[in-house]
Amino acid sequence: AQTVTQSQPEMSVQEAETVTLSCTYDTSENNYYLFWYKQPPSRQMILVIRQEAYKQQNATENRFSVNFQKAAKSFSLKISDSQLGDTAMYFCAFQNSGGYQKVTFGTGTKLQVIP
Amino acid sequence: EAGVTQSPTHLIKTRGQQATLRCSPISGHTSVYWYQQALGLGLQFLLWYDEGEERNRGNFPPRFSGRQFPNYSSELNVNALELEDSALYLCASSLGISRPQHFGDGTRLSIL
Numbered sequence: 001a002q003t004v005t006q007s008q009p010e011m012s013v014q015e016a017e018t019v020t021l022s023c024t025y026d027t028s029e030n031n032y033y034l035f036w037y038k039q040p041p042s043r044q045m046i047l048v049i050r051q052e053a054y055k056q057q058n059a060t061e062n063r064f065s066v067n068f069q070k071a072a073k074s075f076s077l078k079i080s081d082s083q084l085g086d087t088a089m090y091f092c093a094f095q096n097s098g099g100y101q102k103v104t105f106g107t108g109t110k111l112q113v114i115p
Numbered sequence: 116e117a118g119v120t121q122s123p124t125h126l127i128k129t130r131g132q133q134a135t136l137r138c139s140p141i142s143g144h145t146s147v148y149w150y151q152q153a154l155g156l157g158l159q160f161l162l163w164y165d166e167g168e169e170r171n172r173g174n175f176p177p178r179f180s181g182r183q184f185p186n187y188s189s190e191l192n193v194n195a196l197e198l199e200d201s202a203l204y205l206c207a208s209s210l211g212i213s214r215p216q217h218f219g220d221g222t223r224l225s226i227l
Contacts, residue, residue, distance in 0.1 A: 035215065045205060045218035091158065102171055103148070103216065105158040 002027045002094050006106035013082045021077045021109045023092030031097040034075045040088040087113045119219035121206050127225045136191040136222045140208030147189040153202040201226045
C-alpha cells in the first residue's frame with residue numbers, strides 16, 4: 001500500500017518570499033504520478049502541479065516548482081514570490097500508473113501567507 | 116468549460132437516515148471519484164467509477180455505495196448514517212486513467 005507523509009502541519013511565509021513544503025511517500029512501484037493540490041478556504045481542490053515518475057526533469061508551473069527525488073521518495077513543492085492568494089491547505093498526492101486509480105493523499109500542510 | 120458540480124452544498128441528516136450526494140463531471144470526463152474529507156483525517160479515497168462500472172473501492176463499509184449513470188454523472192449513497200460520517204465529500208473527475216483529477220466544491224454532510 002502506498003503512503004504519503006506531509007510532516008509540516010502548518011507553515012507561514014512572508015509575502016514575496018519563498019517557501020518549501022515537504023512530502024515523502026512510500027511505494028514499491030516504479031511508475032506513478034505525484035501531485036500537489038491546493039485547497040483554499042473556499043474548499044475547492046485545485047491541481048497545482050503534476051510530476052510523472054519516469055521524468056527526471058522537475059515540473060514547474062509559473063511560481064510553483066517541485067524537487068522530485070525518486071530514490072529518496074521525496075516530492076517537495078517550492079512556492080516562489082508568495083502571494084496572499086496562496087494561503088490554503090496544500091495536499092501532496094500519489095497515484096499509481098496502473099488501472100487501480102486510487103489516489104492517496106497526505107494529511108496536508110496549512111500555509112499562511114503573511115502580508 | 117463548466118467544472119465538476121456537486122449537489123447539495125450542505126446536507127443535514129440524523130443518525131440512521133440515508134443520504135444521497137450527486138456529482139456531475141466535466142464534460143468529456145468518463146471517470147468519477149469520491150473522497151471523504153473528515154476533520155483532521157485528510158482525504159480518504161471512497162470509490163472510483165469509469166464507464167458506468169465501479170472500478171475500485173477504498174476501505175469503507177458496504178453502506179457506502181454509489182453508481183455512475185450513462186451520462187457519467189454519479190451518485191454516492193450512504194445508508195444507516197452514523198455520527199462519524201460527518202465530513203466533506205468531494206467528487207472529482209478525469210479524462211481517464213492516470214489523468215489529473217479535477218475536483219468539485221464538495222458536499223458538507225452533517226449528522227445530528
